[in-house]
Amino acid sequence: MFDEKSLRELASIEAGGPILSLYLNVDPTQHAAEEYRLALREMLKQVEGLVDDDDINAVKRYVDLEYNWSGRGLVLFSRQAEGIWHVLPLAVPVRNGITAARKPYISPLVELDGFYGRYAVALVDRQGGRFFLFHMGELITQEGAVGEDVRNVRRGRGSSVVGMRGGSQASGRKEAELVQRNLRDTAAALADFCQEHHPRRLLLAGVEHTVAQFRELLPVKLQEIVVGTFNASMEAGDIEIRELAFALLKDLEDKRRRELVEAVITAAAKGMNGVIGLDQTLSVTHEGRTQVLVVERDFHAPGYRCTGCGYLTTQPLEKCIFCQGAIVEIADAAEAVISQAVEKGGAVEVVDNGLLNGARIGALLRY
Numbered sequence: 144m145f146d147e148k149s150l151r152e153l154a155s156i157e158a159g160g161p162i163l164s165l166y167l168n169v170d171p172t173q174h175a176a177e178e179y180r181l182a183l184r185e186m187l188k189q190v191e192g193l194v195d196d197d198d199i200n201a202v203k204r205y206v207d208l209e210y211n212w213s214g215r216g217l218v219l220f221s222r223q224a225e226g227i228w229h230v231l232p233l234a235v236p237v238r239n240g241i242t243a244a245r246k247p248y249i250s251p252l253v254e255l256d257g258f259y260g261r262y263a264v265a266l267v268d269r270q271g272g273r274f275f276l277f278h279m280g281e282l283i284t285q286e287g288a289v290g291e292d293v294r295n296v297r298r299g300r301g302s303s304v305v306g307m308r309g310g311s312q313a314s315g316r317k318e319a320e321l322v323q324r325n326l327r328d329t330a331a332a333l334a335d336f337c338q339e340h341h342p343r344r345l346l347l348a349g350v351e352h353t354v355a356q357f358r359e360l361l362p363v364k365l366q367e368i369v370v371g372t373f374n375a376s377m378e379a380g381d382i383e384i385r386e387l388a389f390a391l392l393k394d395l396e397d398k399r400r401r402e403l404v405e406a407v408i409t410a411a412a413k414g415m416n417g418v419i420g421l422d423q424t425l426s427v428t429h430e431g432r433t434q435v436l437v438v439e440r441d442f443h444a445p446g447y448r449c450t451g452c453g454y455l456t457t458q459p460l461e462k463c464i465f466c467q468g469a470i471v472e473i474a475d476a477a478e479a480v481i482s483q484a485v486e487k488g489g490a491v492e493v494v495d496n497g498l499l500n501g502a503r504i505g506a507l508l509r510y
């Protein structure tokens with residue numbers, strides 16, 4: 144399974160020639176496999192001539208003959224000439240993308256790991272809790288903690304008709320005490336669970352009022368990693384819990400992206416560490432100043448590339464302004480600048496169309 148170790152391994156790879164990096168969304172809840180095959184063929188066309196034919200064929204062969212289409216995402220890295228071949232079937236959805244660069248394009252994996260890597264869900268009610276540990280959309284382990292049944296208290300003295308009022312008050316207080324004790328025990332059990340499994344983030348689920356009460360009883364260290372809460376029934380199935388947690392994490396991710404885009408736009412407007420628009424993004428990335436490249440999902444634009452130093456531009460220059468090298472036309476300068484940013488150690492964030500107010504691409508700069 145994909146983990147932090149595989150990520151570090153991938154990050155350390157640097158090949159002598161272009162590595163084909165492929166991200167294919169295969170979410171069965173969205174489209175049929177046949178449509179994903181079509182999308183794959185289109186993407187492979189984009190890198191024809193940029194990577195070895197061997198790599199394109201290896202990917203085709205794998206998807207046609209070996210891949211079982213389980214899960215929601217498929218990530219592949221290939222450079223046959225140097226024995227580089229990594230296949231990562233993922234339980235989380237990925238965005239389609241293909242790049243050719245001497246380093247594997249791992250930003251989306253880093254991002255997926257950040258969002259779907261090692262999180263726990265604690266589903267609680269007034270009696271106990273169910274704890275789940277997920278990693279990259281897969282359930283790794285789960286445990287339960289059960290306290291005393293709250294209904295036992297209700298069946299106590301207060302049930303006789305005589306003295307109903309006084310009795311129900313007493314049992315109400317008893318019930319509240321019992322719930323508090325159960326929640327406290329559940330919080331302690333969750334602390335043990337987290338101690339053992341080290342989730343990076345924690346989601347709380349259940350009835351809103353109970354969840355709020357439970358949250359306050361958590362040790363500070365756990366409170367600090369709570370990123371959100373959602374409503375769920377104690378009888379919910381594992382898959383339902385996973386889907387509800389996904390939806391919440393997705394919302395958090397969308398929010399973070401919007402904030403990032405705002406940061407880029409603001410920095411660019413103030414002439415600080417940000418630029419927007421293709422021309423400026425191409426030049427800062429060539430200079431190695433791009434820390435985070437932000438690009439809208441469906442942005443593609445033709446451009447030109449220097450065959451000598453790799454300089455990218457939207458201008459049909461005679462010769463490269465940096466090295467006097469020959470300039471060739473390329474089909475997609477946006478895809479090319481993504482590879483360039485990765486090669487130079489930058490991160491890439493793909494955002495929803497329209498977020499960049501018409502600029503469509505931009506960057507946060509290192510300096």
Ligand SMILES: [Zn+2]
Nearest residue numbers: 449452463466
């Ligand atoms: Zn050049």
